[in-house]
Amino acid sequence: INTALLDMNVAIDLGIPFIFSSHSIGPIDNEHVYELKKARLIVCREPETYNNIESLGINSVKSADFAFNFPFHLYIKHVFSNKKICLLILRSNNFSYNDIYINKNTNIVIGDYEIHRKNYDEILLSTSDWSKDAKFIKNLSNKTGLKYAEFNDIKSIVNIINSSSIVISDRYHPLICAYCLGKEIKIIS
DSSP states (O other), rough: HHHHHHHHHHHHHHOOOOEEEEEEESSSHHHHHHHHHHHSSSEEEHHHHHHHHHHTTTTOOOOOOGGGGGOOOGGOOOOOOOOEEEEEETTTSSSOGGEEEEEEEEEEEETTEEOOGGGEEEEEOOOSEEEEHHHHHHHHHHHHOOOEOOOOOOOHOOOOOOSSSSSEEEEEHHHHHHHTTOOOEEEEE
């Protein structure tokens, strides 16, 4: 939120109205409450943010995340495969390296969640932000023996998700993409 507040303050200083479009916001300290009240409009992408913002006396509107309206189908390269692929999309800021390991049954454990290897032909690791998390994913790949998929653009993200049977992630937008493509999803935290 700090980066968005900086953008908002620059816009307001220049006399330009500012709209928060589809952010997750909260929890919020008092300084940020004062700042957020300067926004012309806040669009909340999920009920938790909406309830938080409204409880602070800040006007907002409910909406779905804009990602639900993205034309994913325009980016799909049809891949015909009978392989059951589990795509695991993680960010380094939500799990520590030690939270992810192979247990005595050779299953992958992420926090409290266990992925049973026998249910999939292949399990791939990746991240929604390769520039920030490449080292984390590569280290996990070395630790677990899992292959990783590198995303460099929207087309590659959509296609690897489309070729997967299930997407397991701690990230919102890859799960939206998977959902819109009719894939099974699992949210982990």
